[in-house]
Amino acid sequence: MKKIDPHLRRVLKEFSRSYLLKRESVFAGIDFEKLRSELSEMKDDALRKSQEYGALFEARASRGGAKVYRASDSAAANRLVYEILEKRGAEFLVKSKSMVSEETALNEFLTQRGIIVRETDLGEWIVQLAGEPPTHMVMPAIHLTRRDVANIFSRRLGKNVPEDIPALVEIARNELRQEIFRAGAGLTGANALIAENGSIMLVTNEGNGRLVSAIPPVHIVLASIEKVLPTTKDALLLLEVLPRNATGQTITSYVSFIAPSRHKDLHIILLDNHRSEILADPAFREILRCIKCSACLNVCPVYQAVGGKKYAHIYMGGIGTLLTAWIHGLKESRDLVDFCLGCHRCEAFCATKIRIADLVIALRERIRRELGGPSWKRLAFDGVLAHPNIVQTLFSSARLSRPLLGRKEGFARKLPPPLRKYDRFRSLPSPAPESLSQQIKKKSAHEKAWKKRPKVVLFGGCLVEHFYPEVGLDAWRVLAKLGYEAVTAEAVCCGFPAANSGFRSAAAKTFRKLAAGLEDAEVVLTLCPTCTTMLTHLGPDLLGTVKAQRLARKVLPFSRFLLEKEKSKLRELLSSRPSPKPVTYHDSCHHKYVLRAAGESRQLIELALGERIREMEAADSCCGFAGSFSVSHPEVSEPLLEDKLQSIRSSGAQIVALDCPGCLMQIRGGSKRSGDKVEVKHTAQILAECLQVKS
Amino acid sequence: MVAGRLEEEFIAKAKAAGGEIERFSGIAEAFAFISCLAKQLDIKNMAVAPDVSLPSAEINSWPLLKPEKTEDYLGAEAGLVQADYGISSTGTLVHFDRNDAEKIVWTLPHLCLCLLDERRIVQDLSAVAKVLSRHLSQMTLESPQVSLVTGPSRTADIEGQLSLGVHGPSRLVILLFEGKASGSHEKD
Numbered sequence: 001m002k003k004i005d006p007h008l009r010r011v012l013k014e015f016s017r018s019y020l021l022k023r024e025s026v027f028a029g030i031d032f033e034k035l036r037s038e039l040s041e042m043k044d045d046a047l048r049k050s051q052e053y054g055a056l057f058e059a060r061a062s063r064g065g066a067k068v069y070r071a072s073d074s075a076a077a078n079r080l081v082y083e084i085l086e087k088r089g090a091e092f093l094v095k096s097k098s099m100v101s102e103e104t105a106l107n108e109f110l111t112q113r114g115i116i117v118r119e120t121d122l123g124e125w126i127v128q129l130a131g132e133p134p135t136h137m138v139m140p141a142i143h144l145t146r147r148d149v150a151n152i153f154s155r156r157l158g159k160n161v162p163e164d165i166p167a168l169v170e171i172a173r174n175e176l177r178q179e180i181f182r183a184g185a186g187l188t189g190a191n192a193l194i195a196e197n198g199s200i201m202l203v204t205n206e207g208n209g210r211l212v213s214a215i216p217p218v219h220i221v222l223a224s225i226e227k228v229l230p231t232t233k234d235a236l237l238l239l240e241v242l243p244r245n246a247t248g249q250t251i252t253s254y255v256s257f258i259a260p261s262r263h264k265d266l267h268i269i270l271l272d273n274h275r276s277e278i279l280a281d282p283a284f285r286e287i288l289r290c291i292k293c294s295a296c297l298n299v300c301p302v303y304q305a306v307g308g309k310k311y312a313h314i315y316m317g318g319i320g321t322l323l324t325a326w327i328h329g330l331k332e333s334r335d336l337v338d339f340c341l342g343c344h345r346c347e348a349f350c351a352t353k354i355r356i357a358d359l360v361i362a363l364r365e366r367i368r369r370e371l372g373g374p375s376w377k378r379l380a381f382d383g384v385l386a387h388p389n390i391v392q393t394l395f396s397s398a399r400l401s402r403p404l405l406g407r408k409e410g411f412a413r414k415l416p417p418p419l420r421k422y423d424r425f426r427s428l429p430s431p432a433p434e435s436l437s438q439q440i441k442k443k444s445a446h447e448k449a450w451k452k453r454p455k456v457v458l459f460g461g462c463l464v465e466h467f468y469p470e471v472g473l474d475a476w477r478v479l480a481k482l483g484y485e486a487v488t489a490e491a492v493c494c495g496f497p498a499a500n501s502g503f504r505s506a507a508a509k510t511f512r513k514l515a516a517g518l519e520d521a522e523v524v525l526t527l528c529p530t531c532t533t534m535l536t537h538l539g540p541d542l543l544g545t546v547k548a549q550r551l552a553r554k555v556l557p558f559s560r561f562l563l564e565k566e567k568s569k570l571r572e573l574l575s576s577r578p579s580p581k582p583v584t585y586h587d588s589c590h591h592k593y594v595l596r597a598a599g600e601s602r603q604l605i606e607l608a609l610g611e612r613i614r615e616m617e618a619a620d621s622c623c624g625f626a627g628s629f630s631v632s633h634p635e636v637s638e639p640l641l642e643d644k645l646q647s648i649r650s651s652g653a654q655i656v657a658l659d660c661p662g663c664l665m666q667i668r669g670g671s672k673r674s675g676d677k678v679e680v681k682h683t684a685q686i687l688a689e690c691l692q693v694k695s
Numbered sequence: 696m697v698a699g700r701l702e703e704e705f706i707a708k709a710k711a712a713g714g715e716i717e718r719f720s721g722i723a724e725a726f727a728f729i730s731c732l733a734k735q736l737d738i739k740n741m742a743v744a745p746d747v748s749l750p751s752a753e754i755n756s757w758p759l760l761k762p763e764k765t766e767d768y769l770g771a772e773a774g775l776v777q778a779d780y781g782i783s784s785t786g787t788l789v790h791f792d793r794n795d796a797e798k799i800v801w802t803l804p805h806l807c808l809c810l811l812d813e814r815r816i817v818q819d820l821s822a823v824a825k826v827l828s829r830h831l832s833q834m835t836l837e838s839p840q841v842s843l844v845t846g847p848s849r850t851a852d853i854e855g856q857l858s859l860g861v862h863g864p865s866r867l868v869i870l871l872f873e874g875k876a877s878g879s880h881e882k883d
Contacts (some may be wrong), residue, residue: 015855064834122861123852141852149853169850169858176862177803181766197831199839207848207863210802214795215765232828236820251785253712254863255843256798259831264795264838 004305004639008135008143012304013643015142017618019298022248030244039241040352042234043289046226050279053195053228054270061198061268064260071271074104081106081187081220082113084267088218090115090184094176096202096209097121098189099137099292100222100271102314103327106187118179120208122172129156135308137294137316138246143307177211186212190223191242191291192235193268199259200268201235203242205252213258221268225275226288232257238291245351246293274326283362287322289352296346296356301622302339305639311339318346318356325363330371337364339633341626342500343589361538364502373502381498381506388492388513395466398431410467411672422631425638426669429467436460436469437488440476444487453485456561457521459535461528463661465491471661474688475527475558481573481693482566489524490517494534497627499542511539515551524555527684529591529660530627532557537594557591559601559659559683567607574608574690581679583686584653585613586644586667587620588660601659601683608690616651618643625666641670648678656680701783701816702871708786709869712846713859719872722810726753728870729775729808733758736806742771744800746793747810765799774804774864778844780823781816781869785845788869789823791830792840801842807864809844812874 046053058068071077077100085093093115095101107117107128119128123140127133129152134140141149150163153171161171180186188209192201200221202209213219229235235257243249260266278288297303297317308316313324313332318340325333340360347356367373384390412430415423422428440458456479460472472488479486495510511534518524518535526532535555540548562570585602592598598620602613624630624640644667648656656667656678668680681689688694706716719725730753733741740760743749749757760771776797780789788809792798801807817823820843833839848863859865 011855018855120862121852122850126852139852139855142855144853146853165853165856165858168853169861173861177769181769194831197828199831205849206861207802208861210798210842211862214798214802232831233821233824236824239820250708251787251843251845253844253846253849254802257827257831257841259833259839261836261838262834 004635005143005307007145008307009305009639011142012307015139016298016304019248023244023295026244026248026250035241036351036353039237039291040289042229042237043291043352044286046229046234047279047285047288049230050225050228053230054225056195057193057198057228058270059198060195061260064198065262065264066198066260066266066268069267069269071269071273073273074271077104077222077269077271077273078106078109080269081222082110082115084218084220085110085115085185088184088265090216090218092116092118092179092183093185093187094118094120094180094183094212094216095124095187096189096204096212097124098187098222099315100189100224101187102134103273104222104271106222118176118183120176120180120212122169122206125172125176126152129153133309133312137292137297137308143309176208180208180211180215183216185218185220186216187220187222188213190221190227192238193223193228193270194232194235194257195228196231197259199232199257201239202256202258203239203252204254204256205247205249207254210254210256213256218265218267219258221266222271223268224271224273228270241351242291242293245295245349278326284322284326284359286352286354287319287359289354290319290323291351293351295349295351299345299349301343301345301624301640302341302636305636306339311336318360319354322356322359322363325366330367333363334367334371337367338629339636341589341622341629343622343626344593345589345620345622348593361500361502364500365504366502368502377501377503378506381501381503381510385493385495385498386506386510386513388490391462391493392491395431395435399433409672411669421634423669423673425634425641425673426666427672428669429665431466432469434469435491436465436472437491439469439473440486440488443476444485451485453483455485455487456523456525457489457518458486459489459518459524459526459531461526461531461661462491462493463665464527468661468664468682471527471664471682471684474682474694475525475684477693478562478684478687478691479525481691482562482569486525489514489521492517494531495539495542496530496534499534499538500627504542507538508542511542515539515543515548518551518554519547521554523561524551525558525561526555527558527659527661527682529557529588529595529597530662533590533594557595557597557600557659559604560595560597562687563600563604570604570607574610581654582614582652583609583655583657584616584648584651585619586616586623586648586656586658586663588658588663589622589626591659592620597659601657605657605683605686608687613657614651614653616647616653618647621647623663623666623670625662627662630666637666641666645670645674645676649676654678655686657683657686659683701818702813705781705783705786705816706871708783709781709846710786712786713849713867714786714846715866715868717868717870719870722872722874725810725870725872726750729753730756732808733773736773738772738806740770740772742768742774742800742804744774744776744797746797747775747777762796765796768799768803771800771804773806773808774800775808775810776801777810779815781811781813782818782820782823782843783816784819787820787843787845789827790842790844791827792838792842794837798840798842801844802848802863805860805864806866806868807847808868808870810870810872813871814874
């Protein structure tokens, strides 16, 4: 992939920043969780009874005077539109924004048959004139500057137009209304199709939907079957959420309900296009709850870096990847599926609680099963990570090679030129001289008196075990100070890399070994949120056993355990001593969005420091590590890390605290490479320092 | 919420959405304001939605557009419409359209003047949900539709910068008047 367009990245980032502020303001005083739960339940009911409500809509709309058609796929839908235009003698079609018509490639189909098709949404019209695909679902031309638009309009009008936004908007108004009056038919989508009265709901800001549906003599509605809702009340519930989540507006400028009428030439095409297959698949059915608000895109770190031209087939982002797999086929989603970082940030904003990141993992598994996966991944997961002895041998060899690999401060030498893209933006670590397990074994041997202490198992994960044992040692020292005997679990991979890549059986095999070793533990404390996610969520789902569920209940992130069990003792031990250096906190994705432990870590750190954390902007935006993502997509990982480093610099902090060894590797490596003097520390290290137990 | 507070909230929200508010003690005063504004802005063609009842004095003195076909509305510089309800929580105007001509007058001209009886302001959409649903089922109408209009037509499609009037009005002036006590609303 080419380097990221800096202009696009800047505008998408700015758009996201302003979106988040507006969204926060319009949801003030509203219980978003409750509201989206109501909406999800309503959508689930509508999907469960999809056939019943679809038939009711069809009956009511037909009775009112509309002509209702069913299209099984894109070709059928396009043919139907063409036949309607042909029968009515319409050679010119104006459209208001319709994602479904982009899904069916309607414009190309009609243009090939001599129909003139004109988009009327300003952004859509601009990209149509430019001959480019849209960049954003709600803001299709966000990648273009006013100069670009002026050039596009100048070419269209055959004269120079000013690079002035109000003037450009006025030109569009005048041009487009001439087109709307000239058109023989208008085509719109629908945000909802209301079964009880056969009407459609259309949500717009510009008002083009109103003109396109009212002025041409024929109105064609092209909408997919999951848009059918039982009642007007349900459509109003959708309206409570859609504009707020889409653009941070309480309501859009225009919402139009259009009922069928015997005096109107209204045609409604209900498109299936494999949605019945999605409805029949209980694992993926929820993706049809999507209301196309695009909130998931507005908060997706990858989308903000690359935009919708790259991270899309037709539908964009993570949810787009899932829809693409059914609508346009698994092959079309194969490249997209690896774009998802798995940060789960989108899920916190989704209007209908779709588990996008988890479903992307499930899709990867399906793609690997049906289309095959890269052989190097199979070798890595099945042949290496699933065998602890091989992993240990590899790391032992790497340790022996430290004099060749390592430089100062635990960083490795720069990679040779063919591999420079992986460490151009960050210094990679060299393996530690001794693993965490080796070091703790030695320490525990001297502490026989601890045998009566309550025992906890400390699980650091591969990165702590082999690269950052000092994090595990500090956690061990904190626990010792609080009166615990901490032992390490057998150094086994948790299986997350395999599970995340869709290698289900290799992941299950690897996880089973780890789970067996932890069976007798009473409490398992973790230092890596990604491993914790495997132990508490993905692993038990993979094995489906009672034992795995029991293990999940015993696993706690280190910070949560301390805050829940040892808060008062920590207060006693930690005399108030403000840190000499300001500290900021980076939210690791799984820690915040899966384990929901970010608040606890902040509390713990503030308790330890005796002062407030200096918050950075976009603390919860991914640092770009995301496991193998930073290797498979270094061109995306790099700008995400740059943004994170810039946020850290702007915060004025000299220490970055975090809870994930992967983020530690990325941010510490990035700081080193860019010459920043910031220190990057795991929460356990901050606590050890404040408790003065650090060696 | 008490009536006065509903109005205040409606006014605040409608202004926040980019609307302008003018308040009158009665509809006659609102019509007088329109006459002045039309002169002041030198409006030569004012479209009036078919469901607005104009007194004969205004019919004779205003520069009214007399459309014979839909294209004629393109010449309208201003449109006069009347909302059926106001929603205070969002500053939204609710109109129960009976045909496309009404919708066109609401949308085409750069200046939209909208009459609203302040007694018709309700808290939120749920208060009109039933009547809205009922209107959409009235098959005897030429074209039963419902429009929710909140502020002028807007876009941020070029550089994310807000611009008004891309397709619909760039100015939405809400003429809020104190209505006289009478029977039920004709469209309820």
